[in-house]
Amino acid sequence: MPQLTVRFEDLAVGDDVFSVSRVVTRDDVKRYADASGDQNPLHQDEDFARAVGFPGIIAHGMFTMGHLARSLTDWLGDPSRLKRLTVQFRAPVFMGETIVAEGRVKALDPATRTAVLDVWVRVERDGTTEYPIRRGEAEVGFADP
């Protein structure tokens, strides 16, 4: 069984708790399309992507959310502690780019041993920081079931 690797008592509001980067490749996006069933050509077909106004294919929003969730559950050690995750998709991710998933403690409730985190995914592009995922929020339960 996966074991919790974070202690509620060690967390403080404002703490930066994880930062995980990965390179987005065409192979992984294709794999994601097959695994998730999201076969929208915007994520596989260059001609289609250009026809609808993008410079090239983009990763699924859910591919990026998958990286964020994986970063969260790796940090926690026990994925069953992730109770809720909500995100807004606000910028595309192109092939070859490096996305960085990050989280910060927003609120702690000692009575229920629940932590709420601000979470996001950023990418550096042409000297500016873009946010493929902005204003995400995660709720983590530390009370033993």
Next chain:
Amino acid sequence: MNAALEGKVYPDTTFTVDEERVDLFRAAVGEAGEIVPPTFATAAEFAVFPLIVGDAELGLDFTRVVHAEQEYEWRRPFRMGEALTVRSRIAAIRQKAGNGFLAIHTELVDGDGELVVLARATMIERAS
């Protein structure tokens, strides 16, 4: 997009947490552990989404659709091999500044009738 379809419930679909598919999903998102990733719920949603996007009554132009928001509430982890019932409905349809907003709510329910995951997806049909 036909706003009259707000509230439409789509037929239940069965989705199996298939080991081979979970392996592929893990490889795609970079999960090294043995767990079923919580966002594997997306694969269950996509057992129904093509029916909604392709629903002639709804009249969505999929070439203009982008995913705007996603929320999951997990009540318990997935169990490898289990069969879940996927129940989707159109929770809301809104128009704003020429863009159409479509909210799809999906429940994943196990064989005991217990809710496993609640998923809320918001799609935008961009102004043409």
